[in-house]
Amino acid sequence: MTNKKQINQPPKWIDKLLEWYCSPRFIDEVQGDLHEWFSKRVEEQGLRKAKAFYFLDVISYIRLFRLKNLKEMEGKNNKLFINYLVVAVRHFKKNFWYSSLNAFGLTIALLSTLLISVYILDELSFDRFHSDYEITYRLVNHSPMQGMKWASTPSPWKEHMTNEIPEIADHTRLGQDNILVLKENQKVFEERFYWADDNLLTFFDFETISGNPQSMLLEPNSVVITKSKAIQYFNRVDVIGEMLPLKVYDGDQEFLMQVTGVLEDIPSNSHLQFDFLGSMSSTEEMYGRFKTWWGLNWLHSYVKIGNDVDLENVRAKLPQMFEKHRGEGSSEYSDIIFQPLKDVRLYSNDIEGPIQRGNLDYLLLFGFVAVLILIAAIINYVNLTTAKSNQRGKEVSIRKVFGAKRGQISRQFYVECAFQLTIALAFAYVLAALALPAFNTLVLKSLTVSSFLSLEVSTVMITVSIVILSFSGLYPALLMNRFRPIDILRGVSQKVFGSNSTMRNGQVLVQFVIATFLIGSTVVVLNQMRFLNKFDKGFSDEQLINIPVDDRSMQAQLMVIKQRLKDIPGIAAITTSGEALPSAMNNTSSFNWPGKDTDQAPSIHTVAIDYDYFETLESNITLGRDLSQQYASDSTMVCVINQSAFNKTGWNDLIDKEIIIDNSRRKVVGVVEDFHYNSLHQGVFPVAYFLVPPGYRTSPDNLIVRVNPSNFTETTNAIDKVWSDFSQQPLEFSFVDQSFNRLYGDEQRFTRLVLSFSAIGIFLAVLGLLGLVSFVTAKRSKEISIRKVLGARSRQLIAIVGKQFLWIAFVGIVVALPVCWYVMTQWLSRFEYAIKVDWIVFIVSAIGAASIVVLTVGSKAFKVANANPTKYLRDQ
Amino acid sequence: MKGTHLGEFEELVLLTCALLIDRAYSVTIGAEIEEQTGRSITLSTVHTALYRLEKKGFVASYMGGATGERGGRKKRLYKITSEGFDALNQAKNIRSKMWQLMPEYKF
Structure with a gap:
């Protein structure tokens, strides 16, 4: 019986917790009640549950009126706690500026940590709101021979995978299309339109406002729209049953779609971003033949596979499927990668596709900067605290004389640190809330203040606070305990506060x-960005504008439009092209030529152009000739290739040279200098340029225009006038140079971000460096004065003090530069065209940092060395 | 008005307190509510409700004797006051008045 009773006691430490906070006025009844409740729980739910609930009970009993008041707190073993706080406040008031500076450093560091962790956690949260995210995979179209990966997949995969691979639990697809909404007064071009399989909304967990997710994409001509689009087009949210007329550009077909569902706006942490979902069944007629077309990579596909064993089975069955439907040997050049949904945001750098991606490297670098800022802040805090330790020495000594123990002295300094930390935390949260809108524009996110309070962010901040507290409190607590009170009280020794301790040198370091x-x-990041902006792309992008012509019916009339535009006086040159500038190159074919090694399987991008293409772009034909209207055959049989394709063939000249693109032969008449059709993350791949008549998938669908710089508005007005004769859609165009810059949007955002936080880090580190150096120099003022009395010159004195820091600076450079070099080389390796990491950069930064030290030391030492020695020697 | 308002849970506690003459304290009240309503109860909410009721003057508390099962700790017992009883009655009257006005529903 006694034994049983002992087992059924609630955990001791939880009871201690209760006793710790609960006022003695309540403790008896509360604890008694809780214990009774506990034994009731043990009987009903068992010991383990009861213990867990007991903890929750004790926590939930915390109410303001039950807390100990100050008097009751003093009454127990925390007698001095209040006194510590009072002293902390007094010190804060007494050294207001210095303490504010201290708290300010902490605030800035905590602010940076808060913002950075919110950012990182947001990136990590991508796509995890889908309940099945752990078993969901994105299908990545992989070509093992070329090493290329695409996010877009062909349509027949679904049918065959569903039929032949039973391990696949679910399979859904969606494909983007550009549309023009044809509402009476609103003719709006929309890009975030996707055709989706009927199970998409049950496959993923996008929040529905109205409509049945099971069936809303079932019927042909159904469309599901987001809340904000419903408001934009219908002025209300509940729009089920409304009709939405629209035109699909690629299919050149008009639809009258019925709204069958309304979704909440897609969360910003979803990699799939859309405003409209059309039912896939609507495309039967328009895109019917795509259903069985293996070569058309258009759809994004997602599958669910129950577990890893199944996943292995699925992988094993893939080659069989390809061999069966695509012919023998096809499994060698076709493959599917199953990319876990949670990796899509951060691990897709090598996958071609239009989806916005994040970057793990950036996150790591970011976290790294945050850690550096924290270290700088902690050191500053410790330094500023111990620098004032002289003032505290007497207080601590008196406390010791009156019987304070080591633990108590330590506790006092921890309390003081916690006090400042709390103030800093409060300020950091307030400032972060104020800075959030600016931060959002910087990182292109829509983070909310509520994310500051999320469990993950709170965990990070609490951990960081504990780390700061233990490190910042530790050193003062240890230091203050180290000396003998008698020395301080008699005024004998000052040295105990460590003027040249290794600790302090370590901090400076x-x-x-x-x-x-x-x-x-x-400096490296800045240089790289400048390099990219100035890079010679191989063509001139000045005053060049790109007008996309997405409407198929307009594409057929492209030559007519071009001729009419040509007459506008403000237009210097105009041409048409199958690829926009910049372009990711949408058409890729196999590439062969007579005499090619058979074991190679190179590919080549193809671009439909016009006779005046290279002329308009101002790029150089290095060998042979441009396409010309003089030769009748140029319109069908001939092509121009770029330097990189020419190099691939290994030819020396163009005499009677032909290449085979997929299955068609073309005579090569000219070689054009490689020019950068896309961002400098990639090199220039082989490209063939030739004419394609309208009506094909690859036909020209862009107008590229070079305008005269003067009277630009007049010119665009004239273009608009011609345009409106052919299209209901308002004219949209982009400047090619700006579009190129936008390709580095990622980098630019990242650069701005890193720069701002680096600035904070540099600021804190330099602040700390200044403080430390001036403190250490001040400590040596007696020594300097004595030397001076004995006849040393100012110059010698400065040299003596400076030598110590030059050593530290030297060691610092030896440590910092290799790390910097390594990190920056890693970052630059992401670019195909990158600057070399120059030693000059390093020397500049090292000199920059060192000069801060030298100048501070110099001025301090100079001041002391030139002062009257008695000033520093008198106080003893 | 705010001072004498009777919340839903408070009403439940007050009612239970009235039922358990001479042995009403947080544990018995909590257990009784759990039994009667089938909800699961956190003891602290009962305790807090009692505390509020006492402030409003609906219950009065007195210390009971120490018993062995509580490790010698005293318990605070509660009994309903006449104001409390009036408040309960009032709440009940309001409800029955409104129920009489209820139209006939067929679901």
């Missing part, structure tokens, strides 16, 4: 390393 690293990497 770390601050120096951080400053050097951040300055160095900032």
